[in-house]
Amino acid sequence: MTLIEIFEESISVLRTNKMRTALSTLGIIIGIGSVITLMTLGQASQQSVRSRIQSLGANLLTVRPGSSQQGFLFGGQGSNTTLRYEDALAIQNSQRVNTIDSVAAEYSSRTQISSDKGNTNASVAGIAGNYFELRNITLSVGSEITEEHNQITAKTAVLGPEISTELFGEGVNPVGETININGQAFSVIGVTKSKGGNLDDMIFVPLQTAQKILFGVSHVSTVYVGAKSEDGMEAARNQLGYLLLERHRKTSPEEADFSIFSQEDLLETASEVTATFTALLTGIAAISLIVGGIGIMNIMLVTVTERTTEIGLRKALGAKRKTIITQFLMESVVLTISGGIIGVSLGLIASHFLTKRFSLPSIISWESVGLAVIVSSVIGIVFGLYPAYKASKLQPIEALRYE
Amino acid sequence: MLEARNISKIYENGGVRTEALSDISFKVEKGEFIAIIGPSGSGKSTLMHILGALDLPTSGKYILNGRNVEATSDDVLAEIRNKEIGFIFQSFNLLPRMSALKNVLLPMAYAGVPKNQRLAKAKEVLKVVGLEDKMENAPNQLSGGQKQRVAIARALTMEPSILLADEPTGNLPSHQSDEIIDVFEGLNKKGHTIVIITHNESIAKKTKRIITLVDGKIVSDEPNI
Known part of the structure; x- marks a missing residue:
């Protein structure tokens, strides 16, 4: 059985149970969507801070009272x-x-x-x-x-x-x-x-x-x-x-008793701050992706149990273990990738509106889109592997007897 | 062509030993039409599963076309089931999502038969069982007898050396049983080797040899006159 045939199979399986398919991809959609939104917003605000600071002039040195050991962020203007x-x-x-x-x-x-x-x-x-x-x-x-x-x-x-x-x-x-x-x-x-x-x-x-x-x-x-x-x-x-x-x-x-900053210094500090925030928020969004992946694993385990007889029959007709594994992996990957694609689209739409709302430069971070698609397929493989393996291990005779 | 040599099958379940088959030996030659009969619990199905390479004997040898069927690997057994055995189940076991045609195509997909040859073959076998006009129907649009005929067509696609049918009429009303019996008779006449497990007297009567199992042992193995 070629990969294309297995792909067609899984599409038809996922179609027969539309509601379940939609619900099980929801976790991935939300996870990928929020990762994309947060990454885009992070990059946009970083860019906005950067261009604001650069617009102050690249040749500019700023002298402030108070030593740099005190930190200009905390000393406060005018306190020295x-x-x-x-x-x-x-x-x-x-x-x-x-x-x-x-x-x-x-x-x-x-x-x-x-x-x-x-x-x-x-x-x-x-x-x-x-x-x-x-x-x-x-x-x-x-x-x-x-x-x-x-x-x-x-x-x-x-x-x-x-x-x-x-x-x-x-x-x-x-x-x-x-x-x-x-x-x-x-x-x-x-x-x-x-x-x-x-x-x-x-x-x-x-x-x-x-x-x-x-x-x-x-x-x-x-x-x-x-x-x-x-x-x-x-x-x-x-x-x-x-x-x-x-x-x-x-x-x-x-x-x-004074500190001298260049725009470069300000830029670095500001970038560090926004980068840390972006990383933090994206990290939280990534956790929701793992939760989504567990949801996929859960539904795939249910599917394997439900389709025990089918698996038995397929094995009786000559399906090899590899074919069964591929079939179930394909289903979970199709689930997560389609969830990923929907999530990316929703994330891009959301970030478009949010960058507009906060008058940030609207950028599409293509690397985050690519990353999201790769991540969602990896989630499909990782969380689909155990159910698929379980399916392939079924003995045909046991599976056929299962009712 | 097919030989069972001192086959035993022992199940152990929570320390309880059950001997489902003990010391079964017989041969099947090409073109034979055999019924295996016996009361329930006599080990008929267990024997059928072993003959179908769905299960392995605890001891003894099962030789199919000169090849020893043993616990080599799941995939070797899968290939034997795919290429050499056509198995027909009591409950038809068609995939409900797929049309009759697609169900029949499945074994050829697993065998990797080139795509352009599959359709012609599937149509051919569906014609053999008289369902060329029902190809696009989903299983739930077919009667029990028609479903079982699709299953027979599916078993025929890979041109197996033997057809094994496990109570093929067990789930069918009598008039539909008859159509299945006719199909089997026709296939045997064309030279197919067929082994059927059955309770059904009228099927057993049509076969040429009857093996009777009681308590996992062959009690009689006689030509049917």
């Missing part, structure tokens, strides 16, 4: 006060630091914002230096915050597009309007173009204004440094690291 605007100026003006292009500083904090039409809570960033250029921010209307605004502690503000919408409504040009930050009136001079992420949700004001008028602090939360080239990143990192150590009167890098 060791970094000052003077540090940024020193970097800018130092003769020794020749690998950098421009410098910017930021002090940001959340506070209450209101306009005539609405109010909200948002992050207000006091900025100085080539901030917009370094962070790849462009304006859709109006003008930028300049050094002059800084010197006169002007109460001018540039809004992120989402804030603008929240305070003034969709499509309204707010330039020239007045907003209220922390009880102080600011005039809006511009709106940034949407970049996605939290930059859209920010309000930019001059650094001095933020420090002196709004929040009463003298430190900054971040210094941004643009290296001249991507290759010069390491040199720039060393140069400004040693400069800051000297300024802060520290003798060795271990004592540093």
Whole structure:
């Protein structure tokens, strides 16, 4: 009996019992479907994080207060006060630091914002230096915050597009309007173009204004440094690291009260986090696949028992053990592969809608599709093997007597 | 052609020894038409299973076409059943999912007969049993007698050297039994070797030799005149 004939046989067997076939593949469908969905979502969010971080600029170095031993993820912005605007100026003006292009500083904090039409809570960033250029921010209307605004502690503000919408409504040009930050009136001079992420949700004001008028602090939360080239990143990192150590009167890098990150570092950390989550969730989904496989094994064992007489007859007519094994394996593999294919399709549909819902890049991870099909056939073989073996071991005479 | 030499079959079940067959010896020549009769429990079916290579004797030898049928491997026995024996069961044992034709095709599929030859052969044997117009019917659309004729056709497809029928009319009303008896008679006339286990007097009468079993022993083996 050729494989094709055995395949046709199993299709006709599975057809005769449609309800059972559907129910027994359900476990596999759900398992494969959720693995595909989670893998796709994981990859999509990883890609989204990556492109967001890269859009910040590949040449960008970020200096934050607090040592890296404390960990920038846990230290929290603004909890350390060791970094000052003077540090940024020193970097800018130092003769020794020749690998950098421009410098910017930021002090940001959340506070209450209101306009005539609405109010909200948002992050207000006091900025100085080539901030917009370094962070790849462009304006859709109006003008930028300049050094002059800084010197006169002007109460001018540039809004992120989402804030603008929240305070003034969709499509309204707010330039020239007045907003209220922390009880102080600011005039809006511009709106940034949407970049996605939290930059859209920010309000930019001059650094001095933020420090002196709004929040009463003298430190900054971040210094941004643009290296001249991507290759010069390491040199720039060393140069400004040693400069800051000297300024802060520290003798060795271990004592540093600041940390320097490149986009690469952020990228790695973020990728690690999303990869771990993806692996974890996919692992849970994979467990459901094993459960599905056990369901298949269970139903195949029932099938073998039910069809004892048939197996006996087939053996009496000359079926060899191999043929019987192949027949029952074929049935379980057809079950799991068709479950796998349905699961893949459902998973792809689900991930399409979910990536849309969370505005993630929609990608189809073909390797996960291939993997799902391979995994489902392996499940069919592994969990079908024992029932098939059991069937092949039946003695024809015992099987025929079974009623 | 077929020879049973001192065949015994002993079952042991929970320490209880049952001797189903003891010291059975006989020969069957080509073209014979034999009935094996005896009361239930006399070991008829056990003997039939051994002759059909469905079971093996505890001791003694069973030689079929000069070949010793013994516990070599499951697959060797499967091949003997496939190529040399046509077995007909009391309960027909057709696969209910398949049409009569597909049931008849099955042994040829297991033998690996080229696909283009199978259909012609299946039609031929179905014609022999007079069912060429019922080929596409599923078993549940056939009468008992027709089912048994499909089973006979299936047994004929591999052109076995012997047909073994285990109570072939046991599940049939008498008028349908007659059609089966006619089929067997016709086949024997064409030269087929046939051994039938039966309770049915009228079948036994049509055969040419009757072997009587009682308590696992042959009590008589005589030509039927």
